Amino acid sequence: MTDGKAAPRRPFVRPMAGWWRRDPFFVRYMVREATALAVLVYAIVLTVGVVRLAQGEAAFAGWLQALRSPASLLLHLVLLASFVVHAHSWFEIMPKTMPLIFVQGKRLAAAAIQRAGWAATVLVTVLVFALALWARP
């Protein structure tokens, strides 16, 4: 740089590819956002089931047969894990997204809100499962 001429300008551009892999916090954020894919896939699976149900007995039997395939069972295992992650992350961020709650002048702790969410999920899961067992053919 002593000759007085400026070096060719090459502005630094921060590479953004794979940005979320740089920090475990970002990885958790992306995993949380990715659970939306599982929710979407399950909504589509149910929609196909409802359409096949409307089309009659043979069509619905085909859908049931497809659900019994190893690929479908594997898919639903992945969906199951994703829904658990979704429920966990949903209640993890809930203290930040909901209005503040004050109990006796003190802000309700985030951990308490999270625990309440988990407890509600466990309760609903047990209730629905009991209902399903009760409605056995």
Added chain:
Amino acid sequence: MRRSNAPIFWLLFGAGGMLSALLGTVLVLITGLLAPLGWALGPDWMSYPRALAFAQQWLGKTFVFVVIMLFAWHAMHRLLHSLHDIGVHPGVAAKLACYGGAALITIVAAAALLSIGW
């Protein structure tokens, strides 16, 4: 000033997120694993006559519709806002694709459930 339509999508996203957090896991477990495998619930738990009777009853019909609709709108709203994170600008086209997809799922499910009748 024109009112923003964002709160509607946000409300659907929030309601769908809460419902899927509470119900999603057990629903996938039952409809995707236990019923097809015949474990715990027996082989005919989701048989045609039973599924039909469930969907013909107003409570069952409403339940299935609300689950599908809110899950779809929740997922599509979240995917729309994640596009930016993977380097896709969430413009009008992306908005149309995401919310249009959710609307399509809603309409298809509603039409099928209505044609099943009461």
